[in-house]
Amino acid sequence: MKKYLVIKSGGSILDQLPDSFYQTIKELSEGDEWQPVLVHGGGPHISHLLTQLDVPIEFNSGLRVTSEAVLDIVEMVLCGSVNKQIVRNLANAGAKALGISGMDGSLLYAEPMDKTGSLGYVGEVTKVEPSVIQEVVSLGYVPVVAPLALGENGQRYNINGDLAAAAVAKALNGSLCFVSNIDGVLAEEKGERSVIPELTQEEASDLIVQGIIYGGMIPKVQSALDSLFAGAQEVVILNGLKEQSLREFTEGKPVGTRFVKASTKKTVRK
Structure with a gap:
């Protein structure tokens, strides 16, 4: 039986991904080991249309505050x-x-992320219906999922793409790959930056406190750790702009930053 590989691509790099990225997904889907599932964002595209339509843009803790008017545009762009x-x-x-959205077939069910209403219709996924993905796959298609969800009384919710991908990976008991435009989580030592090949939850939390992990990388790291401990088999952040990075990951080669429950680094005893 194939293993599911949930691939999350942010909207900021979608226009930059090389043709080889999609070619690799095709080859994986035709192989015997991996079944790719794409979950995508679209933040810059949404912001561009909001600006064109003169709709106010507001963020709170890195999440887009989503009114009903904003939600219409989010759905239009993402779906x-x-x-x-x-x-x-x-x-x-x-x-x-x-192409489907989390609303189709009730793939993703959500509740308001902030019960005070300060985020508007930003949702937190509380249930995933994996049979929707499984049915699409059984028909020979690669699922491409837009991160929206339905909730009580058919209310739509805008879902952070990283969190949606984590929820899907958990439900499919699959591996999760966050495709970014950087090589992984970076550390700086003596003026040189290098990729941290492996991180545990404790190590990642320490790096956030130290400010080494910051900005938009924080929700990716937190989503990676959450999905790992929720049941994802393996989680990695890698550079999707490098032609072989996704292929190398599926072949078990060291690429990007892997997140693990407990360190697999060998302890050197004196």
Whole structure:
């Protein structure tokens, strides 16, 4: 039986991903080991359209405050232009892809992330229906998932793409790969920056406190750790702009930053 590989790509790098990225996904889908599932963001595309339509943009703790008006645009961009762009890119690579959202088939069910209402319709995934993904896969398609969800009384919710990918990976008992435009979590020593190949939850928390992990990398790291401890088999952050990075990960080669429950580093005894 194939292993699920949930691949999360942020909206900030979607336009930069090389053709080889989609070619690798095609090859994985046709192989015997991995079944890719794409979950995507689209933040810059959403912000661009909001600005064009003169709709106020507001963020709170790194999350987009989502009114009903903003939600309409989020749905339009994520389920429409961005999702279908990815489907087209996969088709150009020779892959069969089917674009869906977390609302389709009640794939993702959510509740308000902030009960005070300060975030508006930003949701927290509380349930995943994996049979939706499994059915799409059984028909021979690569699922491409836009991170929206339904909640009580059919209310739509905007879901952080990293958190949506983590929830899907957990439900599928699969591996999770965050595709970024950097090589992984970076550390600086003596003026030189290098990738940290492996991190435990404790080590990652310490680096956040120290300010080594900061900004938009914090939710990625936290989502990686949450999904690992929630049941994902393996979690990695890697550079999707490097042509072989995704392929190297699936082949078990050291690439990016892997997140583990307990350190696998060998202790050197004196």
